[in-house]
Amino acid sequence: MAGCGGDLSALDPAGPFAESIARLWWAMLLGAIPLFALVVGLFLLTVLRPGFGRRLSAKGWIVAGGLALPLPVLTALLGYALFQGEYRLGRPGSEALRVEARARMGQWSFAYPDTPGAPVTVGVLHLPAGRLVEITVTSEDVIHSFWVPRLGGKIDAIPGHETRLRLLAEAPGTFGGVCAEYCGVSHTDMRFTVRAHEAGRYAAELAKAETGAE
Numbered sequence: 001m002a003g004c005g006g007d008l009s010a011l012d013p014a015g016p017f018a019e020s021i022a023r024l025w026w027a028m029l030l031g032a033i034p035l036f037a038l039v040v041g042l043f044l045l046t047v048l049r050p051g052f053g054r055r056l057s058a059k060g061w062i063v064a065g066g067l068a069l070p071l072p073v074l075t076a077l078l079g080y081a082l083f084q085g086e087y088r089l090g091r092p093g094s095e096a097l098r099v100e101a102r103a104r105m106g107q108w109s110f111a112y113p114d115t116p117g118a119p120v121t122v123g124v125l126h127l128p129a130g131r132l133v134e135i136t137v138t139s140e141d142v143i144h145s146f147w148v149p150r151l152g153g154k155i156d157a158i159p160g161h162e163t164r165l166r167l168l169a170e171a172p173g174t175f176g177g178v179c180a181e182y183c184g185v186s187h188t189d190m191r192f193t194v195r196a197h198e199a200g201r202y203a204a205e206l207a208k209a210e211t212g213a214e
């Protein structure tokens with residue numbers, strides 16, 4: 001339960017993309033509870049009541065419990081997850097503000113091609129609140145993973161390749177970000193901070209932002 005709050009909680013969403021993930025999580029939890037109860041209940045009945053279940057043949061149990069039960073549940077979940085995934089990745093060339101995230105062992109740096117004069121910031125990602133942002137993610141060395149749990153999903157940072165992820169912070173604030181793929185001894189150093197500024201003050205805040213230590 002300690003993971004349900006705080007800076008890095010995926011269950012405390014601060015924008016629509018993270019919210020869609022949290023919703024899926026809650027739906028899966030609520031769906032898992034009756035299914036778990038059903039399986040444990042059947043197990044207890046077979047243990048406590050000898051002869052229970054004999055009326056259904058072995059084949060019948062496999063068809064009912066191994067096909068009829070999981071197939072519709074997993075198909076529905078897969079469909080919903082694919083739909084949500086497309087929603088979070090978005091389409092290239094949309095109205096989003098572009099930001100580039102570059103990973104290298106022990107460090108995240110961020111560039112702002114749509115904001116003239118903006119510095120490259122290290123360890124701090126600046127966003128305008130209330131505006132759709134498309135992060136282009138890449139890596140200089142090994143595979144990392146970009147993740148701001150309160151704002152959106154994870155996306156791998158792959159050397160020689162660009163991946164995209166959309167984020168939206170509903171209100172100004174500070175959020176935690178991490179590398180979500182084990183990438184060596186400096187993995188734990190790859191925390192970063194996301195600052196969402198009021199949209200009107202974004203360019204000014206970004207212009208005076210510190211570049212950060214190289």
Ligand code: CUA
Pocket residue numbers: 103105106143144145179180181182183184186187188190
């Ligand atoms: Cu970079 Cu873990």
